[in-house]
Amino acid sequence: MNPFRYERANDAAGAVAAHGAAAAAAYLGGGTNLVDLMKLRVARPETLVDVARLAHDRIDVLPSGGVRIGAAVKNSVLAADRTIRSQYPMLSGALLSGASGQLRNLATTGGNLLQRTRCTYFADVSKPCNKRDPGSGCPARTGYHRTLGIFGISESCIATHPSDMAVALAALDAIVRVRGASGEREIPLGDFYRLPGTEPQYDTVLEPADLIVAVDLPPNGFARSSLYRKARDRASYAFALVSVAAALEIEDGRVREVRLALGGVAPKPWRATAAEAALRGKPATEASFLEAAEAELAHARPLPDNAFKIALARNMIVRALCDLAEAA
Amino acid sequence: METEITLHINGAERRLAIDTRMTLLDALRERLGLTGSKKGCDHGQCGACTVLIEGRRANACLALAVAHAGDAIVTIEGLGSAGELHPLQRAFVAFDGLQCGYCTPGQICSAAGMIEEAEAGWPSVVSEDLELPQYDLCDDEIRERMSGNLCRCAAYANIVPAIASVARRPARVSA
Numbered sequence: 164m165n166p167f168r169y170e171r172a173n174d175a176a177g178a179v180a181a182h183g184a185a186a187a188a189a190y191l192g193g194g195t196n197l198v199d200l201m202k203l204r205v206a207r208p209e210t211l212v213d214v215a216r217l218a219h220d221r222i223d224v225l226p227s228g229g230v231r232i233g234a235a236v237k238n239s240v241l242a243a244d245r246t247i248r249s250q251y252p253m254l255s256g257a258l259l260s261g262a263s264g265q266l267r268n269l270a271t272t273g274g275n276l277l278q279r280t281r282c283t284y285f286a287d288v289s290k291p292c293n294k295r296d297p298g299s300g301c302p303a304r305t306g307y308h309r310t311l312g313i314f315g316i317s318e319s320c321i322a323t324h325p326s327d328m329a330v331a332l333a334a335l336d337a338i339v340r341v342r343g344a345s346g347e348r349e350i351p352l353g354d355f356y357r358l359p360g361t362e363p364q365y366d367t368v369l370e371p372a373d374l375i376v377a378v379d380l381p382p383n384g385f386a387r388s389s390l391y392r393k394a395r396d397r398a399s400y401a402f403a404l405v406s407v408a409a410a411l412e413i414e415d416g417r418v419r420e421v422r423l424a425l426g427g428v429a430p431k432p433w434r435a436t437a438a439e440a441a442l443r444g445k446p447a448t449e450a451s452f453l454e455a456a457e458a459e460l461a462h463a464r465p466l467p468d469n470a471f472k473i474a475l476a477r478n479m480i481v482r483a484l485c486d487l488a489e490a491a
Numbered sequence: 492m493e494t495e496i497t498l499h500i501n502g503a504e505r506r507l508a509i510d511t512r513m514t515l516l517d518a519l520r521e522r523l524g525l526t527g528s529k530k531g532c533d534h535g536q537c538g539a540c541t542v543l544i545e546g547r548r549a550n551a552c553l554a555l556a557v558a559h560a561g562d563a564i565v566t567i568e569g570l571g572s573a574g575e576l577h578p579l580q581r582a583f584v585a586f587d588g589l590q591c592g593y594c595t596p597g598q599i600c601s602a603a604g605m606i607e608e609a610e611a612g613w614p615s616v617v618s619e620d621l622e623l624p625q626y627d628l629c630d631d632e633i634r635e636r637m638s639g640n641l642c643r644c645a646a647y648a649n650i651v652p653a654i655a656s657v658a659r660r661p662a663r664v665s666a
Contacts, residue, residue: 259616263639399638
């Protein structure tokens with residue numbers, strides 16, 4: 164691990180100022196990903212600004228009916244929150260399917276959004292990786308890639324985003340509230356992550372000193388009927404091969420509203436907009452669900468060892484929607 | 492870089508000059524002589540280092556000591572003693588919930604935190620109903636909630652009933 168200076172911030176403004184004033188600074192939340200990457204020498208910050216104790220540790224119902232989640236709220240606390248469990252079950256489900264009980268007790272909402280890919284080449288400094296060391300190359304295309312992306316990937320990078328929580332937030336049209344050098348702004352989750360293109364080193368649109376202070380869930384009529392499903396190599400405590408966050412609202416046998424986002428398949432939580440468009444107004448039947456899944460998966464660009472994700476994603480989407488339709 | 496911190500370990504204040512890079516696990520083991528917490532993978536993947544921070548189980552290998560200055564920390568040494576074992580320690584002995592024993596302190600600290608979580612009404616991903624006030628710890632719930640603790644001897648067949656014997660005991664007195 165590189166030597167670093169440690170600073171505990173008292174408030175958001177102080178944190179942003181401390182980060183902005185220091186070279187090669189990083190914010191520290193729970194540290195479950197950052198400290199690991201520092202041990203591996205993938206991350207080498209010279210200053211850590213600890214934001215885990217900032218007052219952003221509340222979950223508040225907003226006057227609009229939506230919910231504001233403080234960036235320092237622990238993953239375990241968010242998953243167990245009564246409002247989230249009853250109004251946004253896909254979000255509780257996503258959080259509970261990620262990591263372990265110990266890690267969820269440390270990990271924060273803001274940190275979860277900013278965790279880095281678990282591509283094995285990214286974590287191994289003895290190997291080239293365009294995300295870690297721009298221009299060095301990508302061994303994954305011709306190497307180990309069964310866990311990597313089928314959507315949104317580029318010649319330079321095929322890494323997947325590892326978060327389960329962010330997949331549910333993508334389906335829920337969450338808003339990320341960010342404090343930067345020039346004050347606070349809102350970034351819709353759909354605009355928060357960037358695709359790799361030729362610059363895979365940038366996971367998000369955040370500027371260096373930008374601090375996530377909260378995540379807002381807009382009010383809606385469908386999230387109560389939602390779920391999160393995850394397929395992985397072992398029954399628990401593993402990253403997704405494919406995951407599905409789905410919400411469904413049915414009126415007179417037809418799909419009134421649907422939300423679908425996929426995890427484990429792309430460099431960002433993958434909102435399945437083609438599938439959603441194909442479903443709105445259609446009969447809420449297995450045949451419609453299958454057609455919608457195929458409309459989305461027609462855009463997939465798999466590699467030899469991850470082509471299985473297409474059939475897996477198709478089956479998971481259909482099953483999730485059938486289960487939601489049956490429960491409605 | 493050197494810094495001075497005060498850690499609150501098992502009810503006692505311990506003042507230390509440490510390098511900012513030192514993890515809580517290394518501070519416990521190398522500086523405070525509390526070698527009950529074990530270093531397995533050192534990457535948050537095995538759970539052997541599990542301690543309770545502010546009452547909640549956490550991986551001490553990924554926690555920087557400097558970031559947890561001021562937090563109340565309980566290690567296996569604080570849960571029970573040779574003369575007065577914690578109910579989970581007694582259960583692991585009674586059910587033979589170990590072979591080599593290296594993962595055991597982490598298993599027991601994790602189980603202590605896990606039982607509190609279930610009592611507080613926290614669901615798990617295998618809970619059929621997300622909205623119950625409390626969760627009974629059937630074997631599937633125990634396996635899922637303890638998945639962050641690996642046992643390379645595969646003593647799971649005895650670890651699960653050991654934990655169940657404490658988790659399902661009526662009118663349990665919390666430690």
